[in-house]
Amino acid sequence: MILIMGYGNVLRSDDGIGHVVAQQMGQRLSQDNNELCVYLMHQLTPELVVRIAGASYVIFIDAREGGTPGTIACETVSPQIAEGVFTHNTNPAALLGTAREWYGSAVQGLLISVVGASFEYGDALSHEMNVLLPTLLDEVEHLIKSHINTVEA
Amino acid sequence: MSQKITIDPVTRIEGHAKITIQLNDGGEVEEAHFHVTQLRGFEKFCEGRPFQEMPSLMARICGICPVSHLIASAKACDALLAVRIPETAVNLRRILNLAQIMQSHALSFFYLSSPDLLLGMDADPAQRNIFGVAQMQPKLARNGVRLRQMGQQIIEMLGEKRIHPAWVVPGGVSKPLSADRRETILGMLPEGIEIIQNTLTWFRSVLANYADEIDAFAVFRTLFMGLVNKTNQLEMYDGTLRLMDGDWHNIADGLKPENYAEFIGEAVETHSYLKSPFYKPMGYPKGVYRVGPLARLNIVDNCGTPRADAELEFFHTLDSQSSFHYHYARLIEILYCFEKIDELLHTPDILSDRVRAHAQPNTYEGIGVAEAPRGTLMHHYKIDDNGLITYVNLIIATGHNNLAMDRGVLEVAKRYVHGASLNEGMLNRVEALIRSFDPCLSCSTHAVGQMPLNIQLLDPEGQVIEEMRR
Secondary structure (H helix, E strand, O other): OEEEEEEOOOOEHHHHHHHHHHHHHHHHHOOOOOOEEEEEEOOOOOOHHHHHHOOOEEEEEEEEOOOOOOOEEEEEEOOOOOOOOOOOOOOHHHHHHHHHHHHOOOOEEEEEEEEOOOOOOEOOOOHHHHHHHHHHHHHHHHHHHHHHHHHHO | OOEEEEEOOOOOOEOOEEEEEEEOOOOEEEEEEEEEOOOOOHHHHOOOOEHHHHHHHHHOOOOOOHHHHHHHHHHHHHHHHOOOOOHHHHHHHHHHHHHHHHHHHHHHHHHHHHHHHHHOOOOOOOOOOHHHHHHHOHHHHHHHHHHHHHHHHHHHHHHOOOOOOOOEEOOEEOOOOOHHHHHHHHHHHHHHHHHHHHHHHHHHHHHHHHHHHHHHOOOOOOEEEEEEOOOOEEOOOOOEEEEEOOOOOEEEEEEOHHHHHHHEEEEOOOOOOOOEEEEHHHOOOOOOEEOOHHHHHHHOOEOOOHHHHHHHHHHOOOOOOOHHHHHHHHHHHHHHHHHHHHHHHOOOOOOOOOOEOOOOOOOOEEEEEEEEOOEEEEEEEEEOOOOEEEEEEEEOHHHHOHHHHHHHHHHHHHHHOEOOOOOHHHHHHHHHHHHHHOOEHHHHOOOOOOOOOEEEEEOOOOOEEEEEEO
C-alpha cells in the first residue's frame, strides 16, 4: 500500500498546502494504483506509526518556510530511532524508524515539502500559491511517479 | 540553614509547572508546593464572542482533550438554548467522550507513566520514556500506541477530525452516524478489549512491586467527587455530583451540577495561577477533594458494564486513599469505555438523523458539566441580549485536584527527599506523584510544552547552592 500523508495547519494559509496537494495526488494517482491511501492531519503524531507500519511506501507532504514560494524539495526519508517523550508530535524519520523497530516494517518514505508564500491566519491558500498550484501539482505528480517506479523496479 | 529545592519544570505532564521543596535547618522537608506558572486567559478573551462559537473556541484550550471541552461547552450552550437535545445526539456525544477518555488514559498510562513503572523511579531519565518501555516490553508499548490510535480513530470517525473536531454543536451534533462507520467502530472494539484486559492482568501481577509508592503517593484523607447516574453507576456525560470520603461515607449526593457555585468554592493562592477549588461546607483548605479516575471509581457502586465491574470488585479492596491507584483506575476506565461504546452503538436509534435541536437563546446563563479524562469539567457562561458572552468561568479537572496535588507533593517529598543528598530517584518520585494525577496544565491555566528538568537548592536569601539539570 502507498500512503500519502498531507499535513499542516489549514488555518495558517499555505501551511495547509500539504492537505491540498495530498488530496489532489490521491485523485490523480488512484487511477493507476488501487492500493493508494490518502491521509490528512494537522501534525504528525506517534499513533500514525501503526498506519505507516502497514504501508510499503509513505509520501509525506508538508509546507516549508523560506525560499521562493512554490519551490519543491524532495528527499528520501532515512528512518531514525525516535527519542524523548514522543507524545504530541514527531517527524517522518522517527515514524519510519519506529515502524521498523517496533513492527519490523520495511516501509520506505519520501518527504516532499513546498515553500509557502504566506503563513498568516487564513483557511485558504494564498493567492500566490493558488496561481502556482497547477504547475506545482504536475511537478509533485511527476516526482511521486518517478520515485514509485524506481522503487518498484 | 534552611534550603529550598525547585523542580522546574516538571516533565512528562501536559503543560508546565514547577515544584518547590523547602528544607528546614536540619535538612528535612518542611514545606512543598506545586506551582503552575502560566496563564492563558480563555475566560477573559472569550468575552464578547457569540456564544455559538464557544464549543470550537473552548476546544482550542487543549490538543489532548479538546473533545472534553467541546462537550462541556456544548452542554453549557444547550442550557443557553434551554432545549432538550435529541437522545441520539446525547448518545453520540457520549461515545465521543468515551473515545476521548480512552485515548487520553492510554497516553497517560503507556506514554507518560509506564516508563516509571517498568524502568523504575531510579532509572536514567534518558531511558525513561516509551522507547525505553519498548525495549523492555515491546508489546506493551505497541499496545499503548494502538489503544490511543483506536480512541483517536473513533473520534475521527464521528467528528471528522482527531484533534479539534467541530461536530458537537449547541443543540446536538452536526451530522448523524452512518451505518458503515458504526460497523467499523464496532469491529475495532474486541481488539481493544483484549488489549486492555491483558494490560490489566499484567498490572495486577506487578502491583505488589509498588507497595512503597502505593504507601507514599498522596495517601491522605480527602473527599472524592464525580458524576454518577441515577443508580450510582459510573457516569461520564450527565447525572448528578456525588461526594464521598475514603471510607465509603456519603458526604453529599444528588447535587445538581448547575448549582456548583453553591457547594464549590474557588480559592486563589499567590504561588500558582491554578485555582484551588474546595468543598464549601467544609471550608478552605479542609474541603480538599480529588476528581478523576480514582475518585470516580471510589464513589460509584459499580460501573454498569460486566468486565469493568469485575475489575472494580478487586479495585475496591485496595487502599482507596492512595493516588498511586489513579493508574489502575485509568486502566479500568479504558475497559469501561470500550464496553460502554459497544452498548451505545447498539441502542436502537443510534443511526437516527434527528441529531440536533435548533433554537435561539432562551436564557442568559448556561452551565455544562461532564467528566473529562482527568475529572469533572465545568463550563459556565453568561450572555447578553445579543447572545454575546459576558462571563466565562471554567473549573477544570486539574484545578479540582490542585489542593490534593499540593499536599501530595509535601507527603512524597517528606518521605523521599533529604537535603543532604539530591538524586534523580527521589526527585522523580515527587514528579511521579504529580504524574499519577495526570494534570493537564494546558487546560487548567493554559500552557503547552515540555522542557528538561532543572532542580535548584536555594538558601534563604535565594542563592543557588546546588543545581541539577537533565
